[in-house]
Amino acid sequence: MKKALVGVFIIVVISLFGVQCTFMDKKEVQQNPWENPVPLDLDDIVKRGYIRAIVDNSSTSYYIYRGRRMGYEFEMLKKLANALGVRLHLIIKSDIQEAFSLLNKGKADIIAMNLEVSETRMKMANFTAPLGQMGTVLVQRDDLHAIKDLWDLQDKVIHIRKDAIYKAQLEEIQDNYGIEFTIKEGKGDNELFIQQVVNKKIDFTVVDKVEAMVNTTYFDNLNIGLEISPKSDVAWAIRKNAPELEFAINAWVAESNQSGYIQTLYAKYFKNSKNSYFRNNSPFSSLAGNAISPFDDIIKRGSEDLGWDWRLLASLVYKESRFDTTAVSYAGAVGLLQLMPVTLERFGVNNPNDPLESLMGGVNYLKYLDKFWRERIPESNERVKVILASYNIGHGHVEDAWKLTLKYGGNPQSWESIARFLQLKTDPEFYRDPVVKSGYAKGHMAVNYVDDIMILYDSYRVLIDP
Structure with missing residues (x-):
């Protein structure tokens, strides 16, 4: 015992x-995820078919304007993804430490925040070739109390973004000048802190000079004349164990600098202050308002009838017509949801140029497709993707892919399985299969169509309130 x-x-x-x-x-x-980063390099990214990049939601990085995705980092990343032959998936974060954690855990592939390279950051990641240079400045209100000299920082309180390089720069000023002031770090992106200065919630912050200059075009009461740190190189961060990706990005950066692409893009976002001000202060910008298009009200009405998130329906409308009521495709599709004449007639649309009538015709067609697929694919998130593919290529072709999925042992309730066989409808072995009724189809285009809408919807969900 x-x-x-x-x-x-x-x-x-x-x-x-x-x-x-x-x-x-x-x-x-x-x-310490950077001590053992997930092994994931360029070959794995290409096989997966998309690259994931972390960006800020700001006027200098990434935002939505009239339904369209815009931003300096966004456009560069999109161009890079095209060069690598993959799609672009964005992750929107303002927490820099969290961004490094996601990178090393394999949940992101690039941190595209124009980070200043430091010894501390080099322990957590490698950095690409420089994408430019940025200095930092003190942002304050332009009034009688604006300080003009570093010595005037004595006893002041400066609020800055958490985990940014600004803390080290300010501490260096304290050490070199013997000045005593308080540094308070907080969550949020630079533009949040600038907005707090404008609204008199705080008196001082520190941000990149270029970003500060852009914001002076929106707010005429800002003073950014006091330099905190001179220009230094900024770059994107990547995992230390991804040398192939690092080489490919650096080659792309070199080519883009040589062709003038980066300089042209820089001028678009940072030197054309009038256009930047108009975009970023528009009610149809995710930076200033909460609207996607002039048709949000009727899109919301249609989405209630359909049972969808209105931002998903808005993503479909943008993909089809860019919110242009007069848009006509090469095939003769018209209206906000680009319906063909036979579909217009079937779903009761007499005037396709009337936004409400056109939209509700498309909604009625989507309801028809939902009914067609409901019993076969009960889970709504999977069914939505099948409906979108059916809207694009016709439900007959998607039904063929569903039958092939069933025949070859796939999951007929999974969009991923159906999408695989939809893409195989260019192969005679599959489009001539006895279960196939609609024949050959460029199914990969429909799969990309669904991906485009869902990627845009993900951005709308993050940046636009429901």
Whole structure:
């Protein structure tokens, strides 16, 4: 009996210590993901078909304007993704430390925040070739109390973005000049802190000079004359164990600099202050308002009838017509949702140029497709993607792909499985299969169509309130 009790005791002790060690090991990995980054390089990204990049939601990085995705970083990333032959997926974050964690955990591939390279950051990631240079400035209100000299920072309180390089720069000023002032870090992007200065919630912040200059075109009461740090190189961050990706990005940066592309893009976003001001202060910008298009009200009305998130329906409208009521496709499709004449007639649209009538005709067609697929694909998130593909290429072709999925042992309730066979409808082996009724189709285009809408919808969900 004693031996049995001793044995149980030993097992319990070993289990406890084992659990404790495992817990501590996991905790250590969670705290320092850059010490053991997920092995994921360019080949894996290409096989996966998309690259994931972390960006800010700001006037100099990424935002929505009239339903369209815009921004300096966004346009560069899109061009890079095209050069790599993959699609672009964006992750919107303002927390820099979290961005490095996601990068090393393999949940992102690039941090595209124009980061200044520092020793601390180089422990967490590698950096691409420089994409430009940026200095930093103090942002304050332009009034009688505006300070003009670093010595005037004595006893002041400066609020800055958490985990940015600004803290180290300010601490260097304290050490070099012997000045005492308080540094308070907080969550949020630079433009949030600038807005707080404008609204008199705080008196001072520090941001990149270029970003500060852009914001002076929106707010005439800003003073950005005091330099905190001179220009230094900025770059994107990538995992340390992704040398192929690093090489490919650096080659693209070199080519883009040589062709003048980066300089042209820089001028578009940072030197044309009039256009920037108009875009970023428009009610149809995610930076200033909460509207996607002039037709949001009727889109919301249609989405209620359909049972969709209105931002998803807005994504479809943007993809079809760019919110242009007079748009006509090469095939003769018209209106906000680009319906063909036969579909217009079938769903009761007499005037396709009337926004409400055109939209509700498209909504009625979507309801028809929803009914067609409801029993076969009960899960709404999967069914939505099948409906979108059906809207693009016709539900006959998608039904063929669904039958092929069933025949070859795939999951007929999964869009991913159906999409695989939809793309195979260019292959005679599959489009001539006895279960196929609609024949050949460029199914890959419909799959890309669905991806485009869902990617745009993801951005709308993050940047536009429901």
